[in-house]
Amino acid sequence: MKPSIAVHKFSSCDGCQLAFLNLGEDLLTLFEQVDVRHFAEAGPVDASAEVDISFVEGSISTPDEIERIREVRAHSRYLVTIGACATAGGLQALRNLADSGEWMAAIYATPEHIHTLDAVAPVSEHVKVDRELWGCPVNSRQLLAAINSLLAGVVPRDEPDSICLECKRQGHACVMVTRGVPCMGPVTRSGCGALCPGVDRGCYGCYGPCEKPSTEVLAHWFAGLGLTPEQIAQRFLAFTPEAPAFYAAGRSRLTADD
Amino acid sequence: MTDQRELHINVPVLARVEGEGALTLHIKDQAIEQVDLRIFEPPRLFEKLLEGREYHQVPDMVARICGICPVAYQMCAVHALEQIFGPVRDPWVRAMRRLFYCGEWLQSHSLHIHLLAAPDFLGFNSAPAMAAEYPGEVRRGLRLQALGNDIIRLIGGRSVHPVGACVGGFHHQPDTTAMQELKVRLTAALEDASELVHWCAALDLPDDDQAFCSVALRHPDEYPMNAGRIISSAGLDIDAADYEAHFREHQVAHSTALHSLLDGEPYLVGPLARINLNLDRLPAAVQSLLQETGIRFPSRNMFHSIVARAAEIHYALLEAVRLIDTLPVAAQAAVTVQPRAGTGVGCTEAPRGLLWHRYETDGGGRIVAARIVPPTSQNQLRIEQDIRLSLERFGLQHSEDELRARAEKVIRNYDPCISCATHFLRLKLERDPRPAGQPSPLAASGPVPDHDPAPVVIIGIGSPHGLDAVGWKAVEALGASGFAARFRPGLVRLENCSVPAALPALITATRLLVLIDALPERDAANGWCRIERDDLEVVTGAPSSHTLSIAEAVAVCESVAMVAPRIVCFGITTGPGTAGSADEVAGRIVAGLGDAIRAEIKAWLTE
Numbered sequence: 096m097k098p099s100i101a102v103h104k105f106s107s108c109d110g111c112q113l114a115f116l117n118l119g120e121d122l123l124t125l126f127e128q129v130d131v132r133h134f135a136e137a138g139p140v141d142a143s144a145e146v147d148i149s150f151v152e153g154s155i156s157t158p159d160e161i162e163r164i165r166e167v168r169a170h171s172r173y174l175v176t177i178g179a180c181a182t183a184g185g186l187q188a189l190r191n192l193a194d195s196g197e198w199m200a201a202i203y204a205t206p207e208h209i210h211t212l213d214a215v216a217p218v219s220e221h222v223k224v225d226r227e228l229w230g231c232p233v234n235s236r237q238l239l240a241a242i243n244s245l246l247a248g249v250v251p252r253d254e255p256d257s258i259c260l261e262c263k264r265q266g267h268a269c270v271m272v273t274r275g276v277p278c279m280g281p282v283t284r285s286g287c288g289a290l291c292p293g294v295d296r297g298c299y300g301c302y303g304p305c306e307k308p309s310t311e312v313l314a315h316w317f318a319g320l321g322l323t324p325e326q327i328a329q330r331f332l333a334f335t336p337e338a339p340a341f342y343a344a345g346r347s348r349l350t351a352d353d
Numbered sequence: 354m355t356d357q358r359e360l361h362i363n364v365p366v367l368a369r370v371e372g373e374g375a376l377t378l379h380i381k382d383q384a385i386e387q388v389d390l391r392i393f394e395p396p397r398l399f400e401k402l403l404e405g406r407e408y409h410q411v412p413d414m415v416a417r418i419c420g421i422c423p424v425a426y427q428m429c430a431v432h433a434l435e436q437i438f439g440p441v442r443d444p445w446v447r448a449m450r451r452l453f454y455c456g457e458w459l460q461s462h463s464l465h466i467h468l469l470a471a472p473d474f475l476g477f478n479s480a481p482a483m484a485a486e487y488p489g490e491v492r493r494g495l496r497l498q499a500l501g502n503d504i505i506r507l508i509g510g511r512s513v514h515p516v517g518a519c520v521g522g523f524h525h526q527p528d529t530t531a532m533q534e535l536k537v538r539l540t541a542a543l544e545d546a547s548e549l550v551h552w553c554a555a556l557d558l559p560d561d562d563q564a565f566c567s568v569a570l571r572h573p574d575e576y577p578m579n580a581g582r583i584i585s586s587a588g589l590d591i592d593a594a595d596y597e598a599h600f601r602e603h604q605v606a607h608s609t610a611l612h613s614l615l616d617g618e619p620y621l622v623g624p625l626a627r628i629n630l631n632l633d634r635l636p637a638a639v640q641s642l643l644q645e646t647g648i649r650f651p652s653r654n655m656f657h658s659i660v661a662r663a664a665e666i667h668y669a670l671l672e673a674v675r676l677i678d679t680l681p682v683a684a685q686a687a688v689t690v691q692p693r694a695g696t697g698v699g700c701t702e703a704p705r706g707l708l709w710h711r712y713e714t715d716g717g718g719r720i721v722a723a724r725i726v727p728p729t730s731q732n733q734l735r736i737e738q739d740i741r742l743s744l745e746r747f748g749l750q751h752s753e754d755e756l757r758a759r760a761e762k763v764i765r766n767y768d769p770c771i772s773c774a775t776h777f778l779r780l781k782l783e784r785d786p787r788p789a790g791q792p793s794p795l796a797a798s799g800p801v802p803d804h805d806p807a808p809v810v811i812i813g814i815g816s817p818h819g820l821d822a823v824g825w826k827a828v829e830a831l832g833a834s835g836f837a838a839r840f841r842p843g844l845v846r847l848e849n850c851s852v853p854a855a856l857p858a859l860i861t862a863t864r865l866l867v868l869i870d871a872l873p874e875r876d877a878a879n880g881w882c883r884i885e886r887d888d889l890e891v892v893t894g895a896p897s898s899h900t901l902s903i904a905e906a907v908a909v910c911e912s913v914a915m916v917a918p919r920i921v922c923f924g925i926t927t928g929p930g931t932a933g934s935a936d937e938v939a940g941r942i943v944a945g946l947g948d949a950i951r952a953e954i955k956a957w958l959t960e
Binding site: 107108109110111112113114116117119120122123126127131136137138139140185186187189190193231232234248287288290291293294295296299301326329333334 | 398399401402405406407410413414417418419420421423460464468469472477478479480481482484491492495496498499502509510511512513514516517519523524525686770856
C-alpha cells in the first residue's frame with residue numbers, strides 16, 4: 096500500500112504549499128509514489144482521511160481553526176508543520192504584541208463579524224507536533240527530505256545550525272564583518288541556503304532561531320552598528336515572533352524602550 | 354420550515370483555488386435570491402502590522418501576504434515608497450523589475466491553468482490525475498511554471514518570498530552568464546507557449562457572454578505591469594493616486610475580504626481585463642496568436658480568461674527575452690533613496706489583476722499608515738454577479754452537484770487568491786423543494802469511506818526456526834482461525850517479522866501493536882503470558898538466539914514511530930519440557946491467546 100499524505104492550510108499565505116506545487120515535473124512523481132488524500136489546492140479533498148503524514152501550513156488564529164487542527168491530529172500518524180506560521184506563528188502573530196481588537200476595528204467597519212482568537216498561535220500550542228520544518232517559506236528540498244525520512248521510518252534530520260555555517264560553506268563574504276550590515280545569520284537556523292548574504296544583504300531571520308542562539312551577543316553587536324533598541328526589537332520580532340528565543344530578545348527591548 | 358428547505362452540501366473545500374472560502378446560494382421558486390461568496394481566510398491585519406516598521410522591511414513583509422504573487426506585493430511597495438522618497442528612473446532597475454514581474458506572471462499563470470483550472474474542463478479532479486491522459490500537456494505546463502520560478506530565483510534567490518528586491522532597486526546584480534543561459538531556455542519555450550494558447554482555446558469553454566466593466570493599468574507604450582494610469586472599459590482614466598476617489602471598499606458580514614466597487618458597480622481585474630483594455634499594446638506575435646484561436650478579444654465571456662492567461666504566458670516569455678537582450682549596463686544595483694515624510698501610491702498588475710498600495714511615512718522613513726487593495730477583493734462582487742448570471746443561463750433545474758460544479762468553474766475563472774483577500778469553499782445551497790420523487794443527490798452519497806490502513810497490527814516475531822518460531826506459528830494459527838475477520842474489515846492485520854529493519858514498514862499508521870514472541874528457557878512450559886512494558890528487559894533480558902527479540906522489537910517500534918502506537922506484548926513460554934513442535938504449541942494456546950488479544954483490542958477501541 097502506498098503511504099498517504101495530506102496538506103492542510105490554516106492562517107497563511109500559501110507559500111509553503113507551493114514547495115509542493117513548485118516541484119515541477121517531480122510533482123507528478125510524488126503523486127505516483129504517495130497517495131495524496133487531501134491537498135485542496137492541488138485537487139484532492141478529503142479533510143478527514145486517515146493519513147500517514149499531514150503537512151500543516153499556517154498558524155491557528157480562529158476558534159474554527161482549533162477544531163480543524165484537532166481533527167487533523169486525530170487522523171494523522173505524523174503531523175509535520177511547514178513554515179514559520181505553523182511553527183512559530185508567522186508574521187501575523189505580531190498582532191499578539193498589540194491590541195488586536197483596536198487593529199481589527201481599524202480595518203473592518205464591523206469587527207464583530209470577524210471571529211478570531213485573542214492570540215495567533217503556532218500549531219504546537221494546540222496539538223502534538225511530530226516534526227517542525229522551519230522557513231518562510233520552507234523549500235522543496237526540506238519537504239522531500241522530510242517525506243523520504245518519514246517513509247523510510249527514520250526521524251528526519253534536524254538542521255539546527257546557524258546560517259553562518261551555511262554561509263561559510265557557500266563562500267560568501269560576511270556582510271556584517273566586511274560591510275557592517277546588520278545580519279540575523281548568526282542566530283538564524285540554516286536551511287535556506289544562506290540566500291540573503293548570497294544577494295549581498297543581511298539575513299532577516301525568516302527561518303527562526305538556530306540551536307542555542309546568542310541573541311544578546313548579536314543584539315549588542317547590532318547596537319554597536321548604530322541600531323536603536325526598537326530597531327533591534329523589530330529584527331527579532333518579524334517572521335517567527337512566537338519562537339521563544341526571538342520573542343524574548345525582541346520583547347525585552349520593546350519594554351525597555353517604552 | 355414551510356415551503357423551503359435548506360440543503361447543506363458539504364464540499365468541505367473548494368478545490369483548486371488559493372485560499373479558503375464558501376459559497377451560499379439561495380434558490381427559491383427557480384430563481385437565485387442570493388449569492389454570497391464567503392471568504393473565511395482569517396484576517397492577518399497586514400496594514401496594521403506594517404505601522405511603525407522601517408521602510409526597508411516593507412518589501413519583505415508584504416511579500417508574505419501571498420506566496421503565489423509575492424513579486425507583485427514587493428513591486429507595489431517599492432514603487433509607492435519611491436514615490437515618497439524620489440522616483441527611481443534607472444533604466445537597469447526598471448528593466449529588471451519588469452523581468453522579475455515576467456517571472457511571476459509565467460509561474461502564477463502556468464500554475465493556475467494546469468494545476469487549478471484545466472482539470473475542470475477535461476473532467477479531472479487534479480493535474481496529476483489529468484497527467485495520466487494528458488502527460489505532454491501537464492508536463493509542458495509544469496515546465497513553463499518552473500521557468501517562471503527560475504526567473505524569480507535568478508533575481509531574488511528563491512521563487513516564493515524572494516529576497517532580491519529593495520526600495521531603490523535590487524540588492525545585487527544577477528550573474529550575466531546565468532541570465533544568458535536562462536534566455537536560451539526562455540526562447541526555446543516560446544513554442545510550448547504558443548501551443549498552450551491553442552490548447553486552451555480548444556478546450557470546451559462555455560459560451561457565456563456577460564456585460565461587465567474591465568479595469569486595468571494602461572501605459573503609453575507598454576503592456577502594463579509596473580506603471581500606467583488606471584482605465585476602465587466604461588471610460589475611466591485616472592492617475593493611481595486618485596484610486597480612492599473612485600473605488601470604495603466596504604465590509605460585508607459573510608467575508609473577511611473587503612468588497613470593492615467602482616463608482617458603485619462591480620468590476621473585473623486580471624488577465625482578461627488587461628487584454629480587453631490593452632490588446633494593442635501586445636506585440637504582433639501575441640496578437641496574431643490570439644487571432645488564430647478564433648476567439649475575438651476584447652471578450653465578454655469570462656471563460657476566455659484561461660486563453661488570456663495563456664496569451665500572457667507567451668507574452669511574458671517574449672518580453673523576458675527582449676528585456677535580457679536589451680538590458681542596459683547597470684550603474685548600480687540600487688539607487689540610494691532618501692527617506693522622508695510623505696504619502697505615496699503604488700499600483701501594478703499582479704497576475705490576478707490590479708494591486709494598489711498606499712503608504713504614509715514619517716521623516717525617518719517609518720510607516721505611519723498603510724492601505725492595500727488586492728485583486729481578489731476587487732473581483733469578489735464581480736464573481737458573485739457572474740455566478741448569478743452564469744447559473745441562470747446554465748439552468749437552475751440542474752442538480753445540486755451540477756450547479757456546484759458550474760459555480761466552482763466560474764469562480765476558478767477569476768483565479769481567486771483568497772490568501773490575498775482567503776480557502777474552504779463550502780457551498781451552502783438553500784432552495785425550495787425539488788419536484789416530488791426526485792431524490793436529493795445528498796441522499797445518495799454514503800458515509801465517508803474508511804481509509805484507515807489497519808490500525809491494529811499483530812506481529813509474530815523471532816526466527817522461523819525451531820521452538821523460536823512459536824510466535825510466528827501463533828500468528829499463523831490466529832490467521833487460520835479467522836481472527837481478523839471478526840473485526841470490521843481493515844481493522845486488524847497479521848504479520849510475521851524476523852529482522853528489525855522490516856518492522857517500520859509493517860507498522861505504518863498503526864495505533865495498536867501486538868507483539869508475540871517465544872519466551873525460551875521457562876519452567877512453565879506450554880503456556881503464555883502478557884509481558885508488561887516495565888518487565889520487558891527483565892523477562893527477555895538474557896541474550897537470545899533470536900534474530901529479533903521482543904525487547905529489540907519494542908525499542909525499534911518506539912524509536913521509529915513518532916506517534917508511538919500502544920504496544921502490547923505476549924510471550925509464549927517454551928522450555929526443555931515443551932512437548933511437540935512450534936506448530937503444536939501454537940495450536941494449544943491459540944484460543945486463549947486469541948481471547949486475550951481480542952480483549953486488548955476491545956479495550957483500545959472503547960477508549
